[in-house]
Amino acid sequence: MDNMPLLKxxxxxxxxxxxxxxxxVSMEVREGEIVSIIGPNGAGKSTLMKxxxxxxxxxxxxxxxxxxxxxxxxxYQIVGLGMCYVPQVANVFTELTVEExxxxxxxxxxxxxxxERKERVYxxxxxxxERRRQRAGKMSGGERQMVAMGSALMLDPTLVLMDEPSAGxxxxxxxxxxxxxxxxxxxxxxxxxxxxxxxxLSLQMAHRGYVLAAGENRFxxxxxxxxxxxxxxxxxxxx
Amino acid sequence: xxxxxxxxxxxxxxxxxxLALLILPGRKAVRLPLSIILGIVVALGLAWGMKSGNxxxxxxxxxxxxxxxxxxxxxxxxxxxxxxxxFGVAGFxxxxxxxxxxxxxxxxxxxLAAYSQQAFGLGQPxxxxxxxxxxxxxxxxxxxxxxxxxxxxxxLAIATLGxxxxxxxxxxxxxxxANGPQPLRGIPQPLFCLVDKxxxxxxxxxxxxxxxxxxxxxxxxVYSMIVAxxxxxxxxxxERISRxxxxxxQRAVRDEENSAxxxxxxxxxxxxxxxxxxxxIMGIGGAIYAHYVVSIDYSHFNPLFATFIVWVMLMLGGSGxxxxxxxxAFVVWAVWTGAQSLVDLISPALSLISPDLPSRxxxxxxxxxxxxxxxxxLYKPEGLIxxxxxxxDFMKGSAKD
Amino acid sequence: xxxxxxxxxxxxxxxxxxxxxxxxxxxxxLQNRSxxxxxxxxxxxxxxxxxxxxxxxFGDLLSLTIWGIMLGGIIALGAIGLTLVYGVLxxxxxxxxxxxxxxxxxxxxxMGMLPQGPAxxxxxxxxxxxxxxxLALPIVAAVALVVDRVLFYPLRRRNASLVLFAMASLAGTFxxxxxxxxxxxxxxxxxxxxxxxxxxxxxxxxxxxADQIFIFVLAIILVGLVxxxxxxxxxxxxxxxxxxxxxxxxxxxxNTERVIAWTWVIGGALAAAGGVMYALASQLRPEMGFFLLxxxxxxxxxxGVGSPIGALVGAIIIGIAEQLSASFLxxxxxxxxxxxxxxxxxxxxxxxxxxxSGK
Numbered sequence: 001m002d003n004m005p006l007l008k009x010x011x012x013x014x015x016x017x018x019x020x021x022x023x024x025v026s027m028e029v030r031e032g033e034i035v036s037i038i039g040p041n042g043a044g045k046s047t048l049m050k051x052x053x054x055x056x057x058x059x060x061x062x063x064x065x066x067x068x069x070x071x072x073x074x075x076y077q078i079v080g081l082g083m084c085y086v087p088q089v090a091n092v093f094t095e096l097t098v099e100e101x102x103x104x105x106x107x108x109x110x111x112x113x114x115x116e117r118k119e120r121v122y123x124x125x126x127x128x129x130e131r132r133r134q135r136a137g138k139m140s141g142g143e144r145q146m147v148a149m150g151s152a153l154m155l156d157p158t159l160v161l162m163d164e165p166s167a168g169x170x171x172x173x174x175x176x177x178x179x180x181x182x183x184x185x186x187x188x189x190x191x192x193x194x195x196x197x198x199x200x201l202s203l204q205m206a207h208r209g210y211v212l213a214a215g216e217n218r219f220x221x222x223x224x225x226x227x228x229x230x231x232x233x234x235x236x237x238x239x
Numbered sequence: 240x241x242x243x244x245x246x247x248x249x250x251x252x253x254x255x256x257x258l259a260l261l262i263l264p265g266r267k268a269v270r271l272p273l274s275i276i277l278g279i280v281v282a283l284g285l286a287w288g289m290k291s292g293n294x295x296x297x298x299x300x301x302x303x304x305x306x307x308x309x310x311x312x313x314x315x316x317x318x319x320x321x322x323x324x325x326f327g328v329a330g331f332x333x334x335x336x337x338x339x340x341x342x343x344x345x346x347x348x349x350x351l352a353a354y355s356q357q358a359f360g361l362g363q364p365x366x367x368x369x370x371x372x373x374x375x376x377x378x379x380x381x382x383x384x385x386x387x388x389x390x391x392x393x394x395l396a397i398a399t400l401g402x403x404x405x406x407x408x409x410x411x412x413x414x415x416x417a418n419g420p421q422p423l424r425g426i427p428q429p430l431f432c433l434v435d436k437x438x439x440x441x442x443x444x445x446x447x448x449x450x451x452x453x454x455x456x457x458x459x460x461v462y463s464m465i466v467a468x469x470x471x472x473x474x475x476x477x478e479r480i481s482r483x484x485x486x487x488x489q490r491a492v493r494d495e496e497n498s499a500x501x502x503x504x505x506x507x508x509x510x511x512x513x514x515x516x517x518x519x520i521m522g523i524g525g526a527i528y529a530h531y532v533v534s535i536d537y538s539h540f541n542p543l544f545a546t547f548i549v550w551v552m553l554m555l556g557g558s559g560x561x562x563x564x565x566x567x568a569f570v571v572w573a574v575w576t577g578a579q580s581l582v583d584l585i586s587p588a589l590s591l592i593s594p595d596l597p598s599r600x601x602x603x604x605x606x607x608x609x610x611x612x613x614x615x616x617l618y619k620p621e622g623l624i625x626x627x628x629x630x631x632d633f634m635k636g637s638a639k640d
Numbered sequence: 641x642x643x644x645x646x647x648x649x650x651x652x653x654x655x656x657x658x659x660x661x662x663x664x665x666x667x668x669x670l671q672n673r674s675x676x677x678x679x680x681x682x683x684x685x686x687x688x689x690x691x692x693x694x695x696x697x698f699g700d701l702l703s704l705t706i707w708g709i710m711l712g713g714i715i716a717l718g719a720i721g722l723t724l725v726y727g728v729l730x731x732x733x734x735x736x737x738x739x740x741x742x743x744x745x746x747x748x749x750x751m752g753m754l755p756q757g758p759a760x761x762x763x764x765x766x767x768x769x770x771x772x773x774x775l776a777l778p779i780v781a782a783v784a785l786v787v788d789r790v791l792f793y794p795l796r797r798r799n800a801s802l803v804l805f806a807m808a809s810l811a812g813t814f815x816x817x818x819x820x821x822x823x824x825x826x827x828x829x830x831x832x833x834x835x836x837x838x839x840x841x842x843x844x845x846x847x848x849x850a851d852q853i854f855i856f857v858l859a860i861i862l863v864g865l866v867x868x869x870x871x872x873x874x875x876x877x878x879x880x881x882x883x884x885x886x887x888x889x890x891x892x893x894x895n896t897e898r899v900i901a902w903t904w905v906i907g908g909a910l911a912a913a914g915g916v917m918y919a920l921a922s923q924l925r926p927e928m929g930f931f932l933l934x935x936x937x938x939x940x941x942x943x944g945v946g947s948p949i950g951a952l953v954g955a956i957i958i959g960i961a962e963q964l965s966a967s968f969l970x971x972x973x974x975x976x977x978x979x980x981x982x983x984x985x986x987x988x989x990x991x992x993x994x995x996x997s998g999k
Binding site for chain 2: 731791808817825826983990
């Protein structure tokens with residue numbers, strides 16, 4: 001168990017139609033880790049996320065969740081195995097209330113201790129409790145992000161994928177969201193794989209990080225190492 | 240070979256020559272004489288080899304198929320060229336038919352006036368009627384397109400279906416307009432004098448003598464010739480248009496509305512244009528139909544059915560492709576008419592299942608065409624002939640490398 | 641090259657531009673919505689004025705309005721099914737009208753096998769019609785499921801374009817209609833040929849048939865049940881979620897195919913009930929579904945695609961407009977009136993009265 005990574009992506013190539021976007025990407029996430037993937041726009045970060053989650057299937061290479069090959073599973077099956085996904089946009093059901101959004105997060109569970117699970121999310125995000133009867137479409141970007149994260153946590157997953165949680169949020173809200181992510185992870189929660197534009201912030205929080213460029217791994221190391229690496233800094237951290 | 244066969248062959252030859260021009264490959268210099276020879280030879284062969292009844296049937300079959308081909312071309316210039324989903328083909332078809340009927344007939348007089356009403360009857364020649372049909376239909380298309388073309392595709396489909404239904408309701412209920420629920424009769428047949436005694440007053444003597452053995456029963460030969468010429472003209476114009484810069488803009492608008500808008504092209508305007516062009520052609524199709532069947536009423540233009548069968552034709556032939564549109568019209572019309580004889584064949588067996596069934600057997604054809612459409616959609620959505628990627632003519636050479 | 645491409649692909653879901661200012665958007669929508677409602681109300685008032693100018697009495701107009709509400713009940717039964725399917729599957733199902741027709745004819749066929757009891761006065765029908773209707777619901781639901789499996793499921797798997805879905809529904813329309821013609825012929829039929837159905841005389845000179853009241857009450861009950869289902873059951877919530885955001889529904893582990901199946905079952909059953917009610921109010925004929933198709937679409941779009949309550953409200957407005965227009969127009973133009981209202985809706989407020997505003 002100690003040696004087996006939770007998620008192992010092994011030289012995966014994937015793309016849409018004629019164009020291949022990922023060219024043999026490899027990476028792994030271990031139990032309880034926060035792993036951050038950074039890289040310039042168009043490096044294939046979102047594509048990698050979609051491929052891991054079964055929204056796209058790899059053309060080459062494999063993806064394992066523990067010892068299970070999930071390369072060709074559909075999202076529906078992957079959720080059942082304990083991996084959840086927080087998409088970057090359109091990540092809440094705008095026409096449903098906050099509470100209903102959370103319930104949909106645990107759709108697979110058929111109402112088992114639903115209230116208790118909701119309570120746990122409300123503890124993480126007290127603001128959601130205040131607004132639980134409000135339609136998610138009427139909320140601010142940050143609140144939507146909370147709903148999306150809360151929904152993903154409803155199933156008690158072992159791994160959560162987060163696609164650019166800071167996109168379009170105010171700096172204050174970004175700080176809050178990142179603080180919560182760290183908190184979730186520290187309090188015995190799931191491992192988190194996070195894709196971010198905001199490399200600085202996400203590497204500070206991450207145990208380890210990968211730098212993706214043009215569909216290939218460029219660098220990998222602990223979050224601190226990458227932050228201190230002069231080349232990474234010059235290329236991707238804008239400093 | 241007798242004089243009647245020769246006269247018929249001369250009339251059959253013209254559509255055949257046009258057909259040969261359409262399907263033969265090669266350079267124009269070779270194609271034209273080859274087509275003429277081939278057309279004449281096949282025409283003579285048909286006139287000589289086929290029973291006169293069968294030949295007449297074949298001509299009326301191809302006349303209807305060509306009328307549908309015109310509608311199918313009209314739809315293609317909306318859907319194939321610009322991606323408009325017009326589910327109201329029947330409406331434009333009906334507008335064209337009634338317009339031409341009103342323009343070419345004269346007001347009923349005497350005892351007839353008590354039975355038949357119409358808003359006006361201008362007594363104009365056939366071509367004026369056809370042109371008027373196209374123009375009125377195009378105007379309707381323009382009026383419709385202003386509010387409707389901005390809509391999403393699905394809403395456009397619903398809205399155009401509704402327009403076809405309104406057109407039908409108007410012709411069904413407004414007696415003063417075109418005799419309401421009663422048929423509007425006596426729509427003139429162009430060049431009917433060619434097969435009538437004493438012959439056309441304007442025709443040269445030799446022509447009258449040549450066609451002299453033909454009688455009114457042979458009119459379908461004349462009409463199919465006229466339809467073939469009109470179809471050919473429409474086809475050539477559409478091909479020109481679709482190769483022109485305008486056609487390329489249309490396809491650009493269809494495929495990539497945003498980028499066309501970004502490159503500074505007035506997208507809405509282009510979209511309206513192609514819709515109007517399609518409406519114009521459908522109106523002409525309606526006019527040609529009216530002059531063929533002589534008597535029309537609202538029930539000929541069932542909003543779903545007339546639309547449905549034209550869509551089947553276009554989908555089968557291959558959207559975006561004018562040849563495909565024509566081919567589809569012939570194939571589907573053959574299936575439609577052929578199915579009737581098939582159903583007649585099995586009707587003794589049907590009567591064993593239920594005594595009512597043979598009288599309803601016509602609806603097996605509906606079922607058959609529905610299955611055909613479903614099969615196209617499911618298994619061959621690109622149709623029989625795929626759309627060619629077109630570049631402008633002078634780029635053809637360089638595009639090959 | 642591939643970098644460029646991937647940049648385009650990753651940007652294919654633009655972040656919601658309206659997201660940062662939810663409050664402003666909310667009030668704007670509200671404003672549009674009230675203007676829109678006012679326009680609709682004004683149109684109905686205008687219809688009253690036209691009718692009055694053409695010499696209709698107050699009692700006549702009131703009766704027409706009430707008949708319109710009743711007609712709205714029938715339209716609503718079709719429109720709710722349509723709007724659910726439209727919302728979840730995102731294409732206009734032109735075959736929905738045929739589901740209505742099949743419902744009416746199935747009940748007709750079943751009634752022929754049942755013993756005929758006395759009429760349940762003041763209604764014109766007996767228990768056998770109710771029984772036949774209840775039996776027809778699952779049959780039509782099954783028909784809808786089969787149509788989905790054969791026609792739409794393969795298209796969904798291929799991610800086919802909307803036009804192919806619409807064409808497939810047209811093929812379905814003609815297939816189903818040919819079946820009706822083959823089994824029952826093209827003649828008109830009645831559930832109770834020649835049975836009297838006198839109108840009740842109510843205060844203010846209103847004349848209404850008891851059947852019409854039954855139809856409306858049934859419609860309201862069924863709409864209410866659908867509402868409860870959507871708001872409070874697990875499947876209903878999943879249905880709304882799938883209609884709202886099909887991709888996210890998958891991401892959350894919802895089996896969208898099951899949701900779609902349930903949508904067809906409910907849509908088919910409601911259409912069947914609508915068909916029986918429509919045939920009871922007029923007659924059975926193979927084109928009846930098509931005659932209802934435009935009003936059904938108009939109601940669904942007016943209410944906002946995907947919203948059952950919207951479909952009910954839209955249906956009632958369409959029903960009233962159709963009936964009131966008969967006071968100054970040839971009644972045959974009813975569907976045309978429905979259609980014109982729909983165009984007004986599409987031009988002023990395409991998302992309808994209760995439509996999704998977030999998109």
